[in-house]
Structure formats: C-alpha cells, structure tokens
Amino acid sequence: xxxxxxxxxxxxxxxxxxxxxxxxxxxxxxxxxxxxxxxxxxxxxxxxxxxxxxxxxxxxxxxxxxxxxxxxxxxxxxxxxxxxxxxxxxxxxxxxxxxxxxxxxxxxxxxxxxxxxxxxxxxxxxxxxxxxxxxxxxx
Amino acid sequence: xxxxxxxxxxxxxxxxxxxxxxxxxxxxxxxxxxxxxxxxxxxxxxxxxxxxxxxxxxxxxxxxxxxxxxxxxxxxxxxxxxxxxxxxxxxxxxxxxxxxxxxxxxxxxxxxxxxxxxxxxxxxxxxxxxxxxxxxxxxxxxxxxxxxxxxxxxxxxxxxxxx
Numbered sequence: 276x277x278x279x280x281x282x283x284x285x286x287x288x289x290x291x292x293x294x295x296x297x298x299x300x301x302x303x304x305x306x307x308x309x310x311x312x313x314x315x316x317x318x319x320x321x322x323x324x325x326x327x328x329x330x331x332x333x334x335x336x337x338x339x340x341x342x343x344x345x346x347x348x349x350x351x352x353x354x355x356x357x358x359x360x361x362x363x364x365x366x367x368x369x370x371x372x373x374x375x376x377x378x379x380x381x382x383x384x385x386x387x388x389x390x391x392x393x394x395x396x397x398x399x400x401x402x403x404x405x406x407x408x409x410x411x412x413x414x
Numbered sequence: 415x416x417x418x419x420x421x422x423x424x425x426x427x428x429x430x431x432x433x434x435x436x437x438x439x440x441x442x443x444x445x446x447x448x449x450x451x452x453x454x455x456x457x458x459x460x461x462x463x464x465x466x467x468x469x470x471x472x473x474x475x476x477x478x479x480x481x482x483x484x485x486x487x488x489x490x491x492x493x494x495x496x497x498x499x500x501x502x503x504x505x506x507x508x509x510x511x512x513x514x515x516x517x518x519x520x521x522x523x524x525x526x527x528x529x530x531x532x533x534x535x536x537x538x539x540x541x542x543x544x545x546x547x548x549x550x551x552x553x554x555x556x557x558x559x560x561x562x563x564x565x566x567x568x569x570x571x572x573x574x575x576x577x
Contacts, residue, residue: 321517335475
C-alpha cells in the first residue's frame with residue numbers, strides 16, 4: 276500500500292478521521308497508527324489524560340487495519356477487544372498503536388496490540404482481540 | 415418533618431449529574447448525554463455522521479461503541495458512589511461544579527461486539543457488580559431499537575479515587 280492509499284484508508288473511516296488518526300505503516304498483517312493529543316479527547320481534566328475510550332478507538336482501528344492488510348483479507352469486524360491500561364498517557368504527547376495478527380485460522384484473526392506515547396519503552400496500554408476474517412477466495 | 419419539595423430534589427440530582435458529565439470532555443466530543451429516573455441512569459449516544467467506522471454498511475465505529483460503553487461505566491460508577499453523599503447533603507452540586515469529583519481510573523475493559531452498530535441512536539445502562547474501597551467491577555449493556563437485542567456489552571475493572 277502506498278502512503279497516499281494508506282492515509283486514504285484512514286480518511287475513509289469518519290471516526291478515525293474525527294480523532295485525527297495517522298496511518299504510519301501497514302502490511303502483511305501488521306499496522307501502526309498514531310493519534311495526537313487533543314483537549315476534546317480528555318477523560319479527566321484534573322489530569323489532562325486522554326480518555327480510555329479514545330485509546331480503545333485507536334487500538335480497534337489499528338487492529339482492524341492489521342487484519343485488512345493480512346494476505347487474502349476481504350472484510351473484517353471486531354468480535355471482542357480487551358484493553359489493559361498500564362499507565363496514564365502523558366498529556367500533550369502523541370499516542371502510537373502497533374497491532375499484529377498473530378494467528379489467523381480460516382475465519383478469525385487473533386490480534387494483539389500495544390500503545391505508547393513518546394516514551395516507547397513503557398506501554399500506555401496493551402490489547403488483545405478477535406476479529407472476523409472474510410477471505411477473498413470464499414466469495 | 416415535611417418531605418423536601420420535589421422540584422428541589424430533582425434540581426439537586428440533575429445539577430449534580432450535569433456537573434459530573436461536564437467533567438468528561440471526551441463525553442461531550444462524542445455527544446453522549448444521560449437520562450435519569452431516580453438514581454437509574456441511561457446513557458444516550460445520539461447518531462452523528464462522524465461516529466461511523468465503515469461508511470459502506472454504514473456502521474458505527476467499534477471505537478465509538480467501546481468509548482460509549484466506557485463513558486457509561488465511569489459515569490454510573492461515579493454516580494453510584496456519589497449518590498449517598500449527595501442525598502445526605504454532604505456534597506452539593508454547587509461544590510461539585512467548583513471542584514470536580516475525582517474519577518475512577520480504568521484498569522481494563524473488555525468489549526463484546528454482538529451486532530453491527532446501526533446509524534441511529536444508541537442507549538446503554540451500566541451496573542456496578544462490585545464496588546470496594548479500592549476496586550470496582552462494572553458491567554454495561556448497549557442497545558438501539560430493542561432493549562432485549564444488545565449490540566454490545568462490556569465488563570470493566572476500575573481503580574477508585576482515594577481520599
């Protein structure tokens with residue numbers, strides 16, 4: 276996928292666009308997507324920390340993108356997604372999520388993802404999810 | 415002692431709820447509002463074009479659904495914790511809007527996507543299954559047209575604010 280096609284993929288998802296997501300890298304069942312800090316996405320003004328839901332949205336989009344980039348993928352939808360919040364993301368910093376399909380049997384893709392802010396050593400959140408997997412050859 | 419006038423009771427509860435929801439900018443960004451009957455809350459997510467994930471179906475973005483459920487859980491948990499102090503007069507809505515209550519922090523959150531989120535309003539109701547001094551467990555269900563046909567549900571664990 277070229278850089279323009281990749282960004283078009285994000286822009287085609289209205290909510291990903293509303294959260295200002297940027298597709299950094301995609302291919303072969305892996306994706307990296309980032310999202311900037313914005314006061315509208317804050318969960319608790321006392322701390323300025325981004326709401327967990329916005330991090331979930333980033334993880335879900337990144338997981339879905341990883342599935343779509345897996346060879347043979349046609350469409351996908353999230354079956355379930357579990358997020359563990361390891362620490363508060365530092366206010367003002369960009370959050371980047373990385374997702375990979377680690378097991379893809381016939382009709383399901385198992386995905387894990389990690390999100391970090393500018394401190395890439397200490398994750399902000401991790402996620403695991405199952406996504407539906409529709410194959411081109413089945414159509 | 416005469417019972418408190420109904421208008422005063424409603425005003426106190428509605429102002430407190432409004433102050434709590436206003437404390438979450440992200441809830442406003444998504445357009446989430448809350449309806450209250452006594453202490454029972456229903457979160458409402460009015461449909462908006464920006465909430466779409468797949469424009470071809472069209473369907474609500476999975477991240478919108480997760481966010482809606484997490485906001486509904488946090489507000490329910492804070493509300494149920496706040497309720498006794500609000501009713502006894504220990505906490506007033508005026509004091510709340512000046513110094514916002516500290517919110518619970520999410521430890522983990524697991525969402526089941528049961529059906530496609532249709533391009534229309536969504537509703538959610540959360541239930542606090544266990545609320546301890548430090549940790550809480552909350553379950554939340556969301557539906558659109560029919561209360562019995564859930565389109566998503568979630569369970570989350572939360573760290574309670576201290577002090």
